[in-house]
Amino acid sequence: MSRPILQIRDLRVEYATSSGAARAVDGVTLDLAQGEFLAIVGESGCGKTTLLFAVAQLLTYPASTVGGSVLFDGVDLTALSPEELRVRRWRDISVVMQSAMNALNPTLTIGAQLADACRAHTEWDDKRIHERSVEVLSMVSIDAVHLKSFPFQLSGGMRQRAMIAMALLLEPKLVIMDEPTSALDVVAQRSLMRQVESLRRQLGFSVLFVTHDMSVVSHFSDRLAVMYAGQVVELGRTREVFDRPEHPYSKGLMEAFPSLLGAPRRLTGIAGTPPSLVNPPPGCLFAPRCAHATDECRSVLPELITNEERAVRCHLVNPVVRS
Amino acid sequence: MRFIARRLGFLLVALWAALTVNFFIPRLMPGNPAEAMMGRFRGHVNPNAIHALEVAFGVNTHQSLISAYFQYLGNTLHGNLGISLTDFPLPVSTVIMRALPWSLGLVGVSTILGFLIGTALGAIAAWRRGGVLDSVLPPVFIIISAFPYFWIGLLSIWFFALTLGWFPILGGYTETATPMWNLSFVLDILDHAVLPAFTILITSIGGWILTMRNNMITVVAEDYVKMGRAKGLKPRRILWQYAGRNALLPNLTGFAMSLGFVISGAILVEYVFNYPGVGFMLLQAVENEDYPLMQSLFLLITVAVLLAIFLSDVATAILDPRTRNSS
Amino acid sequence: MRLVRSILRVLLRGLRFLRRDKKAMAGSIILFVLLLITAFPSWFTPHDPSAEIYTPGIGLSWSHLLGTTSFGQDVFSQLMAGTRQSVLIALIVGFFCTVLSVAIGITAAYVGGLADDALALFTDVVLVIPTFPLIIVITAYVKNAGFWLMVFVLVFTGWSYGARQLRVQALSLRNRDYLLAAKARGESTWYVIGVELIPPMTSLIVANFLGAALYAVLAASGLQFVGLGNINDQSWGTMLYWAQNNEALQTGLPLWALAPGVAIAVLGSALALLNYAFDEVANPALRPVRAQRLKRVHA
Numbered sequence: 001m002s003r004p005i006l007q008i009r010d011l012r013v014e015y016a017t018s019s020g021a022a023r024a025v026d027g028v029t030l031d032l033a034q035g036e037f038l039a040i041v042g043e044s045g046c047g048k049t050t051l052l053f054a055v056a057q058l059l060t061y062p063a064s065t066v067g068g069s070v071l072f073d074g075v076d077l078t079a080l081s082p083e084e085l086r087v088r089r090w091r092d093i094s095v096v097m098q099s100a101m102n103a104l105n106p107t108l109t110i111g112a113q114l115a116d117a118c119r120a121h122t123e124w125d126d127k128r129i130h131e132r133s134v135e136v137l138s139m140v141s142i143d144a145v146h147l148k149s150f151p152f153q154l155s156g157g158m159r160q161r162a163m164i165a166m167a168l169l170l171e172p173k174l175v176i177m178d179e180p181t182s183a184l185d186v187v188a189q190r191s192l193m194r195q196v197e198s199l200r201r202q203l204g205f206s207v208l209f210v211t212h213d214m215s216v217v218s219h220f221s222d223r224l225a226v227m228y229a230g231q232v233v234e235l236g237r238t239r240e241v242f243d244r245p246e247h248p249y250s251k252g253l254m255e256a257f258p259s260l261l262g263a264p265r266r267l268t269g270i271a272g273t274p275p276s277l278v279n280p281p282p283g284c285l286f287a288p289r290c291a292h293a294t295d296e297c298r299s300v301l302p303e304l305i306t307n308e309e310r311a312v313r314c315h316l317v318n319p320v321v322r323s
Numbered sequence: 324m325r326f327i328a329r330r331l332g333f334l335l336v337a338l339w340a341a342l343t344v345n346f347f348i349p350r351l352m353p354g355n356p357a358e359a360m361m362g363r364f365r366g367h368v369n370p371n372a373i374h375a376l377e378v379a380f381g382v383n384t385h386q387s388l389i390s391a392y393f394q395y396l397g398n399t400l401h402g403n404l405g406i407s408l409t410d411f412p413l414p415v416s417t418v419i420m421r422a423l424p425w426s427l428g429l430v431g432v433s434t435i436l437g438f439l440i441g442t443a444l445g446a447i448a449a450w451r452r453g454g455v456l457d458s459v460l461p462p463v464f465i466i467i468s469a470f471p472y473f474w475i476g477l478l479s480i481w482f483f484a485l486t487l488g489w490f491p492i493l494g495g496y497t498e499t500a501t502p503m504w505n506l507s508f509v510l511d512i513l514d515h516a517v518l519p520a521f522t523i524l525i526t527s528i529g530g531w532i533l534t535m536r537n538n539m540i541t542v543v544a545e546d547y548v549k550m551g552r553a554k555g556l557k558p559r560r561i562l563w564q565y566a567g568r569n570a571l572l573p574n575l576t577g578f579a580m581s582l583g584f585v586i587s588g589a590i591l592v593e594y595v596f597n598y599p600g601v602g603f604m605l606l607q608a609v610e611n612e613d614y615p616l617m618q619s620l621f622l623l624i625t626v627a628v629l630l631a632i633f634l635s636d637v638a639t640a641i642l643d644p645r646t647r648n649s650s
Numbered sequence: 651m652r653l654v655r656s657i658l659r660v661l662l663r664g665l666r667f668l669r670r671d672k673k674a675m676a677g678s679i680i681l682f683v684l685l686l687i688t689a690f691p692s693w694f695t696p697h698d699p700s701a702e703i704y705t706p707g708i709g710l711s712w713s714h715l716l717g718t719t720s721f722g723q724d725v726f727s728q729l730m731a732g733t734r735q736s737v738l739i740a741l742i743v744g745f746f747c748t749v750l751s752v753a754i755g756i757t758a759a760y761v762g763g764l765a766d767d768a769l770a771l772f773t774d775v776v777l778v779i780p781t782f783p784l785i786i787v788i789t790a791y792v793k794n795a796g797f798w799l800m801v802f803v804l805v806f807t808g809w810s811y812g813a814r815q816l817r818v819q820a821l822s823l824r825n826r827d828y829l830l831a832a833k834a835r836g837e838s839t840w841y842v843i844g845v846e847l848i849p850p851m852t853s854l855i856v857a858n859f860l861g862a863a864l865y866a867v868l869a870a871s872g873l874q875f876v877g878l879g880n881i882n883d884q885s886w887g888t889m890l891y892w893a894q895n896n897e898a899l900q901t902g903l904p905l906w907a908l909a910p911g912v913a914i915a916v917l918g919s920a921l922a923l924l925n926y927a928f929d930e931v932a933n934p935a936l937r938p939v940r941a942q943r944l945k946r947v948h949a
Contacts, residue, residue, distance in 0.1 A: 056553060058549060058552060058553055060549075061452070085555075086555045086557070086558075087555065088555070089552075089553060089554060089555025090553070090554050090555045091555075094553070094554075095550070095553040097546055097549070097550060097553075098546075099546065102545060102546040102547060103546040103547055103549075103550045104547055104550070105547045105550075105551070105564075105565050105568075105569070106547070106569065106643075106644070106645060107568045107569055107572075107642065107643060107644060108564065108565075108568075116551075116554060116556055116560070116564075117554045117555070117556070120554065120555050120556045120557060120560075121555060150644045150645070152644075152645055166554075333771075333774065333775075334778070336771070336775060337774075337775045337778045337779060340775045340779065341779050344779070344784070345787075348787060348788060348791065349791060352791035352792060461926070462673060462923075465673070465919070465922045465923055465925075465926050466915075466919040466922065466923070468922060469864060469868075469915060469918030469919045469921065469922035470911075470914075470915040470918060470919075471868050471871055471872060471875075471911060471914050471915070471918070472868075472872075473872060473875055473890075473911075474890075474908075474911030474912075474914060474915065477890075477894075477899065477907055477908065477911060478908065478911070480899060481899050481904050481907070481908065485899060485900065492900075533926075537929075579778075580777060580778075580811065580814075582780070583777075583778075583779075583780045583781050583782070584865075586780045586782060586783070587780070587781065587782030587783075587869065587872065590782060590783065590786075591872050591875065591876070594875075594876055595894075605783060605786060606786070606876050609786060609790040609876075609878070610877075612790075617786075617787060617790060618787065620783070621783045621784065621786075621787050624780050624783045625779055625780055625783070628778065628779075628780050629778065632778060
């Protein structure tokens, strides 16, 4: 078994707020294998995007990493100097952001923005840069004439695809995607996902994909991680987590999505609101909203325990054995 | 280039408005200043010139208001601005030409320098948020920008010229020197220009620094700057090509709008230093009740401002691809 | 009533922030002191400001804190007495400019269509024409411009900047959902403008007021300095005029020339500081940030 391309160990990120430090990522530990597609899902504010940017070392004030490590191919990214980090960017890890309209520099052409990345990390001459740019654009079915276009001249879907093309410029081992489908309609979403999937098979890169909409990844990701209040509460093979969720929160999420093919049923939500990240409750963070919470749940924080390729953070699933 | 055409159209409207205001002001003033002035002219000048002045100032009641207005517009656009009272019987246009180069040199250079340096400082200050520049510059320059231009001028005269004796007190050049294009004269000019330029620079730079800093702060938070970091670009490239380029755009518009403020300051600076530019000439014209000169100077200043605004619009069109296609 | 309450709410929130901000605190204190001097000048003038009975040309001394002018007037008392005109011009012009900018800017944005286009064009044209030369020309014809003429001219030339800013802001707010909701509820236009549109713009309006006041102080003193105001008035600008005309700097009486400038600078700074503080209330991203150093955490 080759070494996982990404090893996140007990990562903790805090936001400085006027009422104290908010723990947005609370001790996340994850492995990502080479060529694997891992999806992270959760509601708004659960820390999934923060986690993503913490892994990519792109956090800015008021967020900061306060603990843990991120090992990429064996190298601890959190221990690198800014210049050492900069040199690795885009070659090793590239990023696709949520809104391509906002993520592309409005005053530079697509070609110039592609060339930017090339020049920062390679010795390629202009001809080679041009060739490669045309190559990646064709991978996402964008005509080479758009090298001269400005972002505002492209359609929404095209911009998003251009972002993906840009992410693949230097053949990175890991592509991080932050809700790249949120701004698109369902048809464009599916088309984008299939494109990502086919490119992944072709080029073999790993994907770390964050979304609040599980249905988008349900047929594409290898594994699925469910996050709640900064913690991973469930992790396992995508189809299995989908069909047989074990954590009460995951169960609630799955119930909230009606099936297109199943019998009509009443929609259920999850009562309550996420906990304060500045003053989290003792014990399980989901306990205040959980219908099955016990006293144990409310006082002792459950560990993320792995059992046959499924990890769950719940006392009810993994009861604490008392000797 | 629909954008440029639209802006040009707007500026022409503004020019027309200024011309019209210029036409009507003397007519609306209490106690007929125009009549008094005409009295001094009569008998000394050829009839055509008298007629032009009458039209410009609405003294001759034989013409209807409308025809006088159009004749005035025609005269002005042909450069027939009347005759100066102070430098009688020279035409106003000749008199103005003497002062124009001085103002262009002093005000033009210090304003542009101020804009460039201020914008750069503001960008750097915002880039290193919480750093030395960012904490020190805003409060310091907020306060300095509230100082009257002319007082900074007085202060620098008192300190640098009178107390330290480093620079001359007044004028564009030493009065006793003969104006010739040789090195010593040029140095003399520069010597006299330092303090006024310094005054204009100090008071106007604060505005540029602060607005650029504020724009940059907003831009730096944008996703495309984060994207620049994610791509592993060199920080300098991100600062200038990603953040700076985009933050500059609203600053250019701000430059255009604050020109009026800069001009007013420049006029006062010229006055304090007796610098032989257009502003100083304007105030002297007021003192001498030389109305033709005064009004023409007002027009000249207006045209200069409008031209500068047009140039900054062109610069915006060049830098911002979105304006070239705007509907 | 609801309009008043919502404006007060926003103002209170702003005030709470200002108490924490050093710039605003400094500005407010200075302004307060100046207002005090404006209201009760006699408390602060040890001598009669216009009396020319003292020994002319003294420098710093105990009986004349800032010396005397070449006419034998006490500089310090003149300075205190001159406060009133400058402060009043700032406040009055600021007030009228703000009223005009709010009326024109916000109405234009809200009403939209042809009226908006016309008003916007008018605003921009007034904005673009250089105001100081225009003021000079106007006051040149009307010799010895009095206080109220100056107020009129300053307001006439000063409202356009604020109107433009407010119009842009109002335009961006106009299509927000909560306004459309109010309209859907059947509220009248005045209600929507007054209660829903204006209160969120309060800090911008206050910032505009302060900006206009600052403009008024600098422009008015500039006019008086070149002798276009009423040279017999008691004000900082006219002090500078007399000082300049009597070559105060060259004849060893720098205080006479510099002190009024300091006073103008002080008032101007107070207004500028408050203006900036309100800018920060309106746009929290501008607030001061402590430099963060990246924490290096090793596994």
